Amino acid sequence: MWSLIKDKFKGNEAKEKVVKFFIEYGISIKEDGKLYFGPVKLTFSNVSSAINVDRRVVKETALQILKDEQLRPIFRLLKPAGPSLVDVANVLGLSVLEIRADPHKPGIVSGVTSILSEKGIAIRQIIAEDPELFPDPKLYVITESKIPGDVIERALQVPHVREVSVKRGSTRSI
Secondary structure: OHHHHHHHOOOOHHHHHHHHHHHHHOEEEOOOOOEEEOOEEEOHHHHHHHHOOOHHHHHHHHHHHHHOOOOHHHHHHOOOOOOOOOOOHHHHOOEEEEEEEOOOOOOHHHHHHHHHHHOOOOEEEEEEOOOOOOOOOOEEEEEOOOOOHHHHHHHHOOOOEEEEEEEOOOOOOO
16 A cells, blocks of 8 residues: 555655555545544644644645545545554553564464463554554554563564564553
8 A cells, every 4th residue: 555655645755744644543534625533623734733744735635635546445444543552551550562573474473472372361452563654663462461581582483573572561550
């Protein structure tokens, strides 16, 4: 999808930045040209402030997308992915396994989740960053309990995994 978008907005870095923001946050464009984050209507000015581009660029990008037969159906149906527990895991007493691996190779998620399952560690959430949107994509596995050191060692043995780190949870405060 990203190659299609880059082709449509070739040479216009500001519009590419806007489109990337729309995708990253699941911002949809309705037929009337209005922007939505789920059910919340956004203004062009709000978006432009968030990504430091002129609001006219945001509006022009949205209108260009609506006029495009290939892009319109994608952006009309985009939705926010939901809350990420990565940054609040510690507050909730959860742990985060952060994995850097080749995002184009299969078996990484199944390899890591199998290891956790064998240890009886419940998974609350899995988030994989899109390699077309993130230059150094990561896989985050948020777990109910602390992750023992041998899980890290075994995860490093999963094919195509380059690096594994853990943010340990604290006692629950909520």
